[in-house]
Amino acid sequence: MSEDGVPGGSGNPLATRPVGRLAVSLAVPAVIAQACNALYTIVDRLFLAHIPEVGDLAMTGVGVCFPILLAVSSFASLVGSGGAPLASIELGRGNVRKAERILGSSVAALIAIAVVLPTLLQIFKEPILLAFGASEATIPYAMEFLTVYLSGTVFVQFALGLNTFITAQGRARVAMTSTLIGALSSVALDPLFIFALDMGVYGAALANVVAQALSAAWVIGFLSSRRSVIRLRLRDIRPDPVLKSVVMLGVSPFIMQFTECVIQVVFNASLQRFGGDEYVGAMTIITSLMQLITVFSNGMTQGVQPIVGYNFGARRFDRVRRAYRGMFVVQIALNSAMVAAFMLAPGLFAGMFTSDPTITGIVVRMLPVFCCGMGVFGIQNVVQCSFVGMGQAKPSLFLAVFRKIILLVPLALILPHVAGLGVLGVFVAEPISDITSAIVAGLLFRGLIPALLSE
Template identity: 25%
Template sequence: MTTVNAIETRPVRPLFFSYLYPAMVGMLLMSVNILVDGIFVSRGVGATALAGVNIAVPIFSILLSISLWIGMGGATLFSISLGEGNRKRAHQIFTLSFIMMIGIVATIVVLLLMNLKEVAYIFGADHTTYPYVQQYLYIILLFGLFYTIENLLSIFIRNDGSPKLAMMGLITTSVLNIIFNYIFIFMLNYGVKGCALATALSTIIGMLVLFLHFFNPKSELKFVRHFFAFSDMKRIVTVGFPSFIVEASMAAIIILYNITFLHYLGSNGVTAYAMVNYIHAVLLTVFLGIGMALQPLVSYHHGARLTKRLVALLKIGVKTAVILGLLTAIIAMLFPSQLIGLFGNKSTAEVQLMAIQGFAQFAIGYIFLGVNMVFAEFFQSIEKIRLATIIMLLRSFILFIPVLLLLPQAFGTQAIWWTFPVVEGLTALLIAIFIGVRRKTLFGINF
């Protein structure tokens, strides 16, 4: 039985979970790389270095946003083409997506390297943190192309019916990142530079693992000579735009949070937020993993016009998101001190207490986050790009910016932590209202 036939005939629930576990593990390990960087820097270099690395972390969101923009846009069209039985077009979409991403990322990296100091201060650096921001940013940018290639390949490999290989590539990267961090920071005393080198080298090796997929005789990931079509390029950019918003907005959100905490609570507030944000980056990928599992299945079923199975996938995705959201919020609210404690004792008691109290309130947002991400990913996968884009803009800019500005002014500095749960809750409410009004007409059948 081929992969294509298995997708169409296998019961929906086991099919979904066969994609969910590798996707969640893969995305979780991707974010663990950033968390590991934070833990090693905090324990091996110090709190100021941790704040500096956190200020530089948006560079990952920028690079990932490009790879997701092109990767998710291209992979969605790739799976739809396979669902329609058009293998030739699927090969053309893959080739075009790969070439597009390399060109865009290379251009961005060169521009950022040419203006590194200005970029660091835009991210939120000051005279104290700048040396650490500069060291970390420089190395990550030099190797940034490999990071985006690994992300793009993992997306397409998952869409090509090999979610376990996509997971193995990211496992390799994660394990090696831990080993290299220990060697470079604790054994060689390279400091923040060592942390960045560990990330870069582990990413390159993980990328090489993913290239094994091209030796699979059943692989539909094939580079072809005649691939360029402006209409396909436009569709890739259009379909992938909601994924770009997810990651690009994360970079903007981190920068806005850093500026807000610096304004109200000084460098201690930035360091406390750095601790919370590292944990949040890991937990966020749990919910991104649900969307990553849904996308190839939904896109394929959309292309094959299997509407009932499509709606069944949405229901399973929403239920999974609700359960995981509640569990994540409860664990985070019950054990904030244990999670914050991962960053060691080099931070002052005041900073740790600030982070612990803040995270217990911040974590309420996970109850709503998963549902928002599932609906956005679902709409994107069936090419309802306007709906997916609206959801992402609501939770990232339209609601986030005014709530972040107003809450601390109205309720004091502690209310900065409330921004995430308030914004995600409002977004989920608006989605529920929309679905309630349109549920009988949105897909042509009741659901």
């Protein structure tokens, strides 16, 4: 029994409920939560695309901001995805007090990020956006959206960075509620601000900020209450030596997201050079659709990760094995089904975002190419989730760097110049990286897992 009366390994559902049913009960709310987070950007683009006369330009301008939005959320992931698995492991050991110290120091880190990051981005936003693929036609919309969005950075950090500490307790439904509050608020406010109040892009950004603020308030309220096993206490909100471990473990998910920002920049810059605004707009649509796949992938891994972390800390290795084996099967099957849908009806999905025949034609041609490797990419997602859940920072970090930095970025820069591929080279880089990294991840996992789970 821990010092505040919370049971350790034997009384917690993470240790006792059948793994299959437990995984479903945690993964379904986590998937819904991920879908809600994705709605922020997808819904913005859907509504903006239907602004009369300038809709496609507004959507493309906001799409250029997407790498910066990813960068902001990646810092929340650095703290949340590093701190929450460590807290889950400590709960498995029955050490609730240390889990609370991890939470408090994570909040301190998120506050520091929320002060420094938006300040720097506000100063340099125009040259950054131009480097990221904005044109003379789209830069006004990008500037307007980003200026408002950055004012709410603190809410993004709290909403995304602390929600993982709720999931780490096995309270996936509560974590889902926080994202539902934010997403449904955004869906309701977007048409009100964009169309009814005629605020356009400014309204889309403002709706985003308000929605994130409501979600953050819910998360902080729960973690500060008696309902939370890991309590957020004012005395714990300070720098702590445990932050080093938080950052070391969180750096892999951070790199996964931050390098996604780098990749979007490379994509947009290359497409602007070889194709123009229409190709940047098409990539905005394609990346929005890819978010639907990552919603399910990340939601499932986020839901199952507490099972892996808790039982690894409690040395219940049979439950760890059952958790990651089931996750392999479900991820590959679901990813493959979604890829098949995109490949069979690309025009249908393109029509959700645009009526421009040029942009639609690009999506129809390039979406099947871009997404064809995502079915097997679920292997890397599961491997990284398992490594992070077991506190193994180095192999998880290697896999993140390998796919994005070693493979995808160089390929996206080089292939457009090879044999006259042009814009096609940008789209081909993605499946090559997905398939190669999935093979390497599977081999690495097979080599390391026996030693990690030796009885």
